[in-house]
Each structure stands twice: as structure tokens, then as C-alpha cells.
Amino acid sequence: MPNSEKPGSALFIQTIDRYVPEVMQTMVGLSATPATGLANYPQPSKLEGITGAIGLSGKVNGVVYTAYSDSLGKHVAEKILGGSAGEQEISDVVAELTNMITGNLKSCLCDLGYNCALSIPSVMRGEEITVSARNATICVGNSYAIEGSKDSLKVLVFAAIEN
Amino acid sequence: MSSPKILSVDDSRMIHTLINKGFTPYDVQMVFASNGAEGLEVAAREKPDVILLDVTMPVMDGVECLGKLKADPSLKDIPVIMLTAEAGKENVLKIAKMGVRDYIVKPFTEANVIERVSRLVTLKPKAAASPAPAVAAAAPTARKARIATDAIKILVVDEHPAIAESLAKAVSKRGWKVTSCPGPAEAQPHIASTVATEETPDIILVSLAFPGKGALKFYQTVRLNPALKGIPLVGLSVKTATFDQNEAKETGYCAIFTKPLELDEIPDRIARAMDLDITPLFYTSEGDCQVVSIPQDLSETGSLDLSRQSRKKIADFVNAGFAKLIIDLTGVSKFDIPLIRAVASIISECNGLDIKWRIVGDSPENLSNLPAIVSTNLKIAALKELNNPFPTTAPLEIFADRAAAAASF
Numbered sequence: 001m002p003n004s005e006k007p008g009s010a011l012f013i014q015t016i017d018r019y020v021p022e023v024m025q026t027m028v029g030l031s032a033t034p035a036t037g038l039a040n041y042p043q044p045s046k047l048e049g050i051t052g053a054i055g056l057s058g059k060v061n062g063v064v065y066t067a068y069s070d071s072l073g074k075h076v077a078e079k080i081l082g083g084s085a086g087e088q089e090i091s092d093v094v095a096e097l098t099n100m101i102t103g104n105l106k107s108c109l110c111d112l113g114y115n116c117a118l119s120i121p122s123v124m125r126g127e128e129i130t131v132s133a134r135n136a137t138i139c140v141g142n143s144y145a146i147e148g149s150k151d152s153l154k155v156l157v158f159a160a161i162e163n
Numbered sequence: 164m165s166s167p168k169i170l171s172v173d174d175s176r177m178i179h180t181l182i183n184k185g186f187t188p189y190d191v192q193m194v195f196a197s198n199g200a201e202g203l204e205v206a207a208r209e210k211p212d213v214i215l216l217d218v219t220m221p222v223m224d225g226v227e228c229l230g231k232l233k234a235d236p237s238l239k240d241i242p243v244i245m246l247t248a249e250a251g252k253e254n255v256l257k258i259a260k261m262g263v264r265d266y267i268v269k270p271f272t273e274a275n276v277i278e279r280v281s282r283l284v285t286l287k288p289k290a291a292a293s294p295a296p297a298v299a300a301a302a303p304t305a306r307k308a309r310i311a312t313d314a315i316k317i318l319v320v321d322e323h324p325a326i327a328e329s330l331a332k333a334v335s336k337r338g339w340k341v342t343s344c345p346g347p348a349e350a351q352p353h354i355a356s357t358v359a360t361e362e363t364p365d366i367i368l369v370s371l372a373f374p375g376k377g378a379l380k381f382y383q384t385v386r387l388n389p390a391l392k393g394i395p396l397v398g399l400s401v402k403t404a405t406f407d408q409n410e411a412k413e414t415g416y417c418a419i420f421t422k423p424l425e426l427d428e429i430p431d432r433i434a435r436a437m438d439l440d441i442t443p444l445f446y447t448s449e450g451d452c453q454v455v456s457i458p459q460d461l462s463e464t465g466s467l468d469l470s471r472q473s474r475k476k477i478a479d480f481v482n483a484g485f486a487k488l489i490i491d492l493t494g495v496s497k498f499d500i501p502l503i504r505a506v507a508s509i510i511s512e513c514n515g516l517d518i519k520w521r522i523v524g525d526s527p528e529n530l531s532n533l534p535a536i537v538s539t540n541l542k543i544a545a546l547k548e549l550n551n552p553f554p555t556t557a558p559l560e561i562f563a564d565r566a567a568a569a570a571s572f
Contacts, residue, residue: 026270027181081180089176096175099219100269103248110251118249120174120221 006161007060007112012105012140013037016155019104020144023097024153028080032144032153041141041156044132049073050090051124051131052098058116060109062138062159064102065131068094069151076146087125095121101155114161133158166190167284170211172202172228173246174220182215185273189286199228206238212284215267215276218247218258226258233262242283246271256516259481266478288389309365311434311441315339318364320350320381321399322372326424330368333426334433337444346373347381358390366437368420371400371407378407379414386415395436399424431464441468442476449489452569453480456491457505463545466501470508477512488513489568492524498536500545507537511552521568527561534559 017034024032047067056062068076077085077093085093099121106118133139141156169191171182179195186193194209196202199216200223206214214232218225225245232238242264250268258266265279277286309315317334319327319341327343334341342364344350350367357363367385371378378398385391398411398419408419418436420429434441447454461469480488490506498506506522513520524530534553540546562568 023270026272080177082184092176096177099175100248103219103269104250106249107251107254110249110253115251115253118219120219 007109007114007138009039009138009140011108012138012157012159013039013142015105015108016101016140016142016157019101020142020153020155023100023104024076024144024146027097027100028076030076030079030147032146035143035145035152037140037142039140041139041158043136043139043158044130045141045156047129047131047154047156048127049125050094051129052094052121053124053131054098054102054121055119056102056106056109056116056159057119059114059162060116060159061162062133062136062157063131064098064105065154065156065158066094066098066101067129067154067156072146072149072151072153075149079148091123091125095123105157131156131158133160135160137161166192167212167286168192168194168209169213169215169280169284170194170196170202170205170209171215172196172199172205172220172225173215173217174198175217178217178246181273182276185277186280186286188288189277190288191286199223199225199231202228203231203235203238206232206241207235210237211241213280214241214243215246215280216243216263218245218249218254226261229258229261229263244279244283246276252515255478256481259478259516262482264482265475288392309437309439310443311337311439312443313365313439315365315433315437315439316362317341317433318350318354318367319343319399320345320347320367321370322346323370326370326399326422329424329426330429333424333429337430339430339433347377347384350381351384354385354391355388358388363391364394366395366397366433368397368399369416371398371404371411371419376410378411378416382411382414382416397433397436427460428462428464431462431468435464435468440472441465442472445469446476448485449565450569451485452487452489452565452572453485454489454491454565455509456493457495457502459495459497459502461501461505463501466505469505473505473509474512477509477516477518480518481516486518487569487572488518488520489565490520490522491565492522492530495524496526496529498529498533500540500543503533503537503540504546504549506533507549507552511550514552519572521562521571522559523562523565523568525563527563530561531558 021032024030049069050073052066054064073090077090080093136158138159143152143154145152171179174197183193194205196205198220216225244265245258245263246267248269267279319330322345327341331341344353369378382396395417398416400408400419402421445455535556537551538556
């Protein structure tokens with residue numbers, strides 16, 4: 001049974017602000033410092049480079065995006081794998097890190113009574129990836145300064161909560 | 164004996180790479196599969212000793228794969244550790260009921276995976292495995308997890324014989340054995356003579372007061388021997404010698420026990436330094452019930468570690484098909500902080516996992532007030548992390564003996 005209080009934008013921001021640094025520090029050994037999260041992230045939004053995406057379906061429907069520049073994706077993948085990383089390795093790392101962030105977000109939502117299932121991660125590459133979600137009531141995002149990179153990691157969550 | 168075989172089932176090559184890297188120093192055979200269906204095939208073919216299983220995967224997910232593993236008589240006994248980012252209470256409970264042995268939440272460290280696997284199989288360092296099997300057998304780098312009911316061997320290196328004597332007395336009720344040496348010069352040949360024998364110490368307690376940084380040099384000498392690499396070293400020091408204590412910690416001493424030693428706490432502090440599972444001291448099975456017996460003299464360290472370790476222990480009950488727990492407080496007449504913490508946290512864990520519980524005791528008039536006592540003590544710093552497991556402060560029913568408690572379920 002869902003709790004009486006619906007998860008709001010603040011909870012989504014707090015959750016990604018907790019798990020993005022934890023995942024980056026534990027798995028990659030790099031600090032990820034959050035900027036100030038946006039509770040009304042503009043959409044459609046344009047992303048570029050490598051973007052991991054995982055869908056949530058159930059009492060929460062939506063998508064979590066994690067967007068890396070090409071150089072940030074390479075930096076993170078090579079740090080985690082301990083050697084040079086090609087396109088496929090980078091995609092695999094982006095997919096798995098997205099899975100870890102989204103899995104932990106899902107766990108928080110489930111513990112609040114908002115059960116949902118995760119899709120298999122997908123990875124997109126491109127100069128202009130446009131993301132939006134027409135029915136989303138939660139449109140949040142934040143940027144994370146990653147140690148050793150001039151580029152930031154962007155994490156966006158677009159979701160609708162079932163009544 | 165052949166090296167243990169570990170099957171990793173995950174759709175991420177990154178996870179395979181990290182796990183493979185983590186186990187590289189150990190004499191193990193790694194096999195991999197990229198989804199549940201492939202995992203079943205590889206498990207049937209390779210008969211691994213442990214399976215690390217992801218949840219979200221294409222073709223066949225980890226939950227379906229686990230169900231099929233447990234339904235196959237030839238595979239059902241292989242211990243499975245789930246490795247997943249999905250750690251919601253409901254998910255954990257669902258998977259725990261399917262018979263999973265352990266659960267590692269992503270993100271994880273390589274050390275965490277190795278530690279969990281080493282609870283199930285003995286991991287020997289690769290370098291030591293073939294040329295010197297005897298040394299490898301003695302190397303406690305990642306051997307099967309020890310428990311507090313094992314015959315633990317403690318070496319005390321201290322210039323004052325009274326310290327070793329009082330430590331021996333404090334640990335005697337656990338059946339642990341203390342040997343002593345008056346200084347590093349005597350301790351080094353003693354330890355060398357025990358390598359690859361049954362007498363290798365499991366933990367070494369060293370006075371930090373030896374001149375010429377004797378304790379630090381001793382630490383380095385012990386660590387140079389690969390067969391002794393995993394033995395925890397604890398510093399013994401007077402409270403005021405903070406410089407020595409900090410220096411020892413920086414060198415690698417895993418804990419410092421200050422003198423005068425709090426002898427009531429010592430067995431549990433040693434258990435903590437060794438990362439021993441203390442639950443076998445408290446938990447037993449009785450028919451279709453599990454029983455946890457908690458004594459009045461539970462130490463503060465024992466209370467904290469029992470509360471922490473009970474989480475896994477109680478989740479293991481679910482895996483083993485138990486759904487009833489008797490909390491035996493015979494001999495307990497008053498609740499002090501360690502007891503409140505242990506009992507309330509165990510009840511809280513049972514509530515979360517739908518395990519029914521009953522309390523047995525011979526001071527029912529005092530014990531029945533536990534909900535009121537918890538409620539009034541929750542603001543105390545030592546209990547601030549405690550979840551109150553009681554919805555009201557109404558008195559509890561206390562059963563006179565275990566049989567009466569078991570009959571009431």
C-alpha cells in the first residue's frame with residue numbers, strides 16, 4: 001500500500017543526490033559533487049554524448065537518464081576498468097552505473113509503497129538527444145562535478161506517480 | 164582439494180571484469196554467464212560452489228533464474244548470492260523467501276564480494292596455493308568466516324604478565340586460549356614456529372609501550388610474512404598515550420584496547436576486531452522455532468554487534484523456512500541499555516520480515532514493561548538509531564518457558 005504522502009520532486013532530488021555520489025565513489029573511486037538540483041527541469045531537454053536510460057513502470061512510470069560527455073564517459077570507464085576502454089566498454093559502464101543509480105531510486109520508492117519495475121538499460125549516443133515526458137509530474141535533474149574531469153554528469157528523472 | 168568455482172551471472176561485462184579482478188589474487192575458477200538462461204546452462208555444466216546472480220537481466224532475469232535453480236535437485240544446494248541495485252524491503256523479502264544465501268547491494272566494493280563469498284568457501288591466495296600448499300592452508304587472508312564458538316587462539320605480547328593473565332580469564336568462558344610473550348623479540352620466533360600449524364594465532368594483542376617503536380616494527384615484521392597477512396593486530400595502550408595510539412592506527416593496527424582493560428567487554432571487542440560471527444553464542448534451533456537467549460550481562464559491544472548481526476541471521480531464518488522466534492530472557496530481571504537495544508532491534512527485524520516472536524522469562528513483572536521502557540529511552544544517545552518496534556506501550560505477555568511460548572504460536 002502506498003504511504004499517504006506521495007513522493008515529490010524534493011525526494012527524487014535527495015535520492016539521486018545521495019546515490020549518484022555513492023555509486024561514483026564506490027564503483028569508480030571518483031567523487032561526484034552535486035550542484036543545486038532543479039525541481040522543474042526544463043523539457044524537452046537536449047543531451048549530448050552518451051546517455052544511459054532506464055524506464056520505471058508500475059506505481060511510478062518514467063525514465064531516468066544519465067548523460068556523460070564523450071570524454072567523461074571514457075574517463076569514468078577507464079578508471080573503473082583499469083585500462084583503455086572502447087565504445088562498447090564505455091556503453092556497458094554507462095548502462096551499469098545507470099542501473100545502480102536507478103535501482104537504488106526504485107528501492108526508495110518501493111519502501112514508500114510505490115512499487116515499480118525497471119527496464120533493461122539502454123544507451124544512446126549523439127550530438128542532440130532530446131528527452132521529454134509529456135505526462136510527467138516529476139521533472140527533476142542535477143549536475144555532478146566528477147573528480148578529474150572538466151565535464152559534469154547530468155542525471156534527469158521524468159516520472160508520473162500513480163494516484 | 165580443487166579450487167572453488169564461482170559463477171557470476173550478470174549482463175554487465177563491467178561487473179564480470181570487476182569480480183574477476185577482485186578474485187585474481189585467489190586460487191579460484193571463475194565462470195561467467197550473461198543472463199539467467201545462460202546461467203542455468205553454465206551452472207548445470209560447471210557445478211559451481213557459489214553463484215553470484217544479478218536481478219535485472221535480459222532473456223531471463225535473476226529472480227526467474229533463482230526459482231529454476233532452486234527447483235532443480237542437482238543445483239538447488241548451490242549457494243546463491245544476489246548482487247543487485249534493487250534492495251527495497253519487499254524485493255529483499257521476496258528473494259530471501261526463494262532461498263538466496265546472501266544479498267549484496269550495488270554499488271559494492273570488491274572486498275565486500277570477496278568477504279561474502281569467503282563466508283561460503285575457503286579462499287586461498289593464488290601465489291601460495293601451488294608452491295606451498297601448507298602455507299596457503301594456514302594463510303588466513305580470506306578463509307572461511309570464523310565464528311565466536313571456534314577455539315580462538317590469542318597471542319598477547321606485553322611486558323606485564325598480569326595483562327595476559329587477566330585477558331585469559333576474561334575469554335575463558337568462550338573457550339578461547341591465550342598464550343603470551345613478554346616482548347617482540349620473543350614473539351617473532353614464537354609466531355614463526357606456529358606458521359602452517361594448528362597453533363597459528365588468530366589475533367595478536369600487542370603493547371604499544373615497547374621502546375624504539377617496537378610495536379610498529381613488530382607489526383611490519385608480521386605483515387611481511389604472507390602466511391600471517393590476515394591476522395588482525397590490536398594495540399594495548401594506556402588511555403593517555405594518544406600519540407602512540409594514532410601512530411599504531413596509521414601503521415595498520417585494526418583496534419586499540421586501552422588499559423585498564425574493561426574485561427567484561429574484552430571477549431566481544433576481540434570478536435569485533437576479528438569480525439567474528441557472534442550469533443552462534445546466542446541463537447539455537449528448537450523444533451520449528453529459532454531461539455535467541457540473551458543474558459543479563461550482555462556487554463555494550465556485544466549488544467551492538469548482536470543487533471547488527473541479527474539482521475542477517477533473522478533474514479537467514481526466512482531462507483531456511485523458519486517463521487517463529489523465541490526470545491529467551493531467563494535470568495534477566497532488568498533492562499539496561501545493551502539489553503534494550505538487542506531485544507528491541509531483534510523484535511524490529513522480526514516485524515519487518517513477518518517472523519512471529521514470543522518472550523520467555525522468569526521475571527514477568529519486569530520484562531512485560533519493555534514497550535514502556537523502550538518508549539522512554541528512545542531519546543538516549545546510545546539508542547537514537549533504534550526503531551521502536553512496539554505500536555503501543557501496553558505490557559507484553561511473558562511466557563514462563565520455551566514450551567509454553569512455542570505452543571502459543
